[in-house]
Amino acid sequence: MQTGSPQGRILPNGAQVIAADSYPPVLPQAEIGAFIARLKSEDARRSADTAMAASRGVMRQAVDGYVRLLAEATQRGDVAALFAQAHEMRGLAELAGIGVAGRMANGLCQYLDALDGGRPDETTVRLHVEAIERVARGEDHGAIAAVVAEELTALVIRKLGEVRALGLPG
Amino acid sequence: MTGKAFDHLKALVVEDNPHLRILLRTLLNTLGIRQVFEAADGSEALPLLCAHSPDFVLTDLSMAPMDGIEFTRLVRASTEVPNPYVPIVMVTGHTEQRCIEMARDAGVTEILAKPITVQSLFSRVAEIVERPRPFVRADAFFGPDRRRRMRREFDGPWRRHDDSSDIEVR
Numbered sequence: 475m476q477t478g479s480p481q482g483r484i485l486p487n488g489a490q491v492i493a494a495d496s497y498p499p500v501l502p503q504a505e506i507g508a509f510i511a512r513l514k515s516e517d518a519r520r521s522a523d524t525a526m527a528a529s530r531g532v533m534r535q536a537v538d539g540y541v542r543l544l545a546e547a548t549q550r551g552d553v554a555a556l557f558a559q560a561h562e563m564r565g566l567a568e569l570a571g572i573g574v575a576g577r578m579a580n581g582l583c584q585y586l587d588a589l590d591g592g593r594p595d596e597t598t599v600r601l602h603v604e605a606i607e608r609v610a611r612g613e614d615h616g617a618i619a620a621v622v623a624e625e626l627t628a629l630v631i632r633k634l635g636e637v638r639a640l641g642l643p644g
Numbered sequence: 645m646t647g648k649a650f651d652h653l654k655a656l657v658v659e660d661n662p663h664l665r666i667l668l669r670t671l672l673n674t675l676g677i678r679q680v681f682e683a684a685d686g687s688e689a690l691p692l693l694c695a696h697s698p699d700f701v702l703t704d705l706s707m708a709p710m711d712g713i714e715f716t717r718l719v720r721a722s723t724e725v726p727n728p729y730v731p732i733v734m735v736t737g738h739t740e741q742r743c744i745e746m747a748r749d750a751g752v753t754e755i756l757a758k759p760i761t762v763q764s765l766f767s768r769v770a771e772i773v774e775r776p777r778p779f780v781r782a783d784a785f786f787g788p789d790r791r792r793r794m795r796r797e798f799d800g801p802w803r804r805h806d807d808s809s810d811i812e813v814r
Contacts, residue, residue, distance in 0.1 A: 482781070489782035491789070497729040500699045500773045501653065509650060509773060512676055513766050521674035522762040529667045536663050561706065562661065565737040568759035569667070576759060580737070587740055 526569065533570035537563060541575075541610045548603045553594060557586045563606070574619045575609040578602055581623075581630040588637045598633055602626055654679040654696055658689040658703035658715065659735065664760075668702055668735070671765055686715025693719065697726040700772055702756070705736035705743065712736070713750045720751035720786045728786070729779060731772035735760060751787025753777065 482492035501509055512518055540563045547555035560579040567576030582602040586594055605622050608614040614622060655672050657680060659665040669680040681696055683689035685707035693701070701719075703712040710718075716732050719725055734747045737758040744755055754768045777788040 482779075487782075489780055489785075492729075492779040492781065494776035494778050497776075497779065498727055499776060500731060501650070505650070506773055509653075509675075510770055512650075513770055518674050518766075519762060522671050522766070525667065525670040525674060526762060529663065529670070532663055533667075536661075561737055565758035566661070566664065568761075569664075573759070583737070584740070 529569060530571050533566050534572075537566050537570040537572065537575070538610060540566070541607055544579075544603055545607060548599060553586060553589075553591075556594075556599065557583060560586070560602075572609055574615075574623050575606045577623050578606050578609070578626055581626050582606075585630045585633055588634050595633065598629060601629065650676045651678055653677045654681070654698040656681045656683065656689060656692055656696070656698040656701045656703075658683045658686060658701065658707070658712065660684050660704060660707040664704075664735075668760075668765075671762065672769075675766070675769065686710030686712065686718070689715055690718060690722075690725075693725050693730070698730065700731040700733065700769070702733045702735050705734055705738050705747065712752075713746055716747070716750040716752050716787075731776070731788075733768050733772065748790055749785065749787075751785070753788050 482490040482496065484490055540559045544556065544559040544563065547553075547559055560582045563579035564576045564583055567573055567579060579602075582599065585598060585602075605614065605619075605626060608622075609619050653676075655677050657665055657668045657672070659668060659682075662684075665682050665684075669682060672680050679696075679698075681692045681698060683692055686703070687710040689701075689703070689710075692698075703715060705712040712734055716734070719730065719732065720728055722728060731753040732751065733754045733756050734752045735756045735758060736743065736747070738744075739757050747755060754771055756764055756768045779787065780789050
């Protein structure tokens with residue numbers, strides 16, 4: 475079943491613009507105020523923060539698993555798996571309480587993505603993976619981890635510049 | 645949890661990472677949304693969408709066998725889904741410009757970048773509830789109007805024939 479077929483204004487190029495009030499709303503108008511009040515309430519925020527905090531341990535276990543898989547993918551030279559694990563890490567590391575590892579993983583993803591299937595520079599990959607492992611093991615944290623992340627970001631920016639300038643990987 | 649429950653409000657979470665899926669469900673529960681359906685990819689999500697007609701969807705981008713882009717395209721193009729206008733929030737770590745453009749062109753309503761935060765999730769939910777967007781149906785596109793705002797200072801060429809008449813200035 476299709477929900478109606480609202481008539482919209484037709485543009486000169488033939489496209490139809492359908493006004494927002496002519497298709498089903500998420501909430502009836504009368505309930506929007508109460509919902510937004512709930513969404514902006516201290517109570518909702520506190521409950522959500524509690525849920526985030528409660529999930530941290532599970533997220534951390536998951537991230538530790540991705541770190542292992544990341545190292546294995548690096549050893550195999552499996553770029554697709556490397557990207558996949560780094561991608562999972564960048565989404566979860568912050569929730570696991572090690573956001574700095576997520577930023578490192580994000581830089582690695584950006585570098586691998588820019589190569590578009592090309593072979594990455596092994597040193598760039600190794601530096602990222604080792605830094606992520608050190609953060610996950612708790613060997614690097616705080617200011618030291620932040621400085622390492624900044625250095626890795628600078629490295630990725632330089633590598634991306636080389637990729638753009640030369641049209642070549644690494 | 646205290647506060648009003650929005651018992652009739654239904655959400656669909658499409659995410660292959662079970663930890664993140666559970667977290668998203670829990671965060672939606674804190675808003676009083678009790679009916680949260682879950683799927684691990686687009687192919688699991690489509691039957692749920694047809695069966696339950698959720699009021700909005702949160703979907704990951706990278707999933708197998710059906711990713712969030714393909715899922716969104718099918719939702720917008722299908723004559724089977726009850727509400728092809730359903731707001732779709734893409735929750736993704738792929739923040740590269742080409743991924744964002746692909747999502748937009750598939751008909752995604754909002755983008756929520758990973759790592760998710762309570763604030764970013766709640767603000768996207770507020771956006772789809774408070775400010776539903778006009779839809780555009782054209783030969784090669786059906787989805788929320790891709791033009792989000794008109795800048796008063798814009799002095800470039802107009803690309804729509806009736807640019808002055810229908811765009812909300814915020």
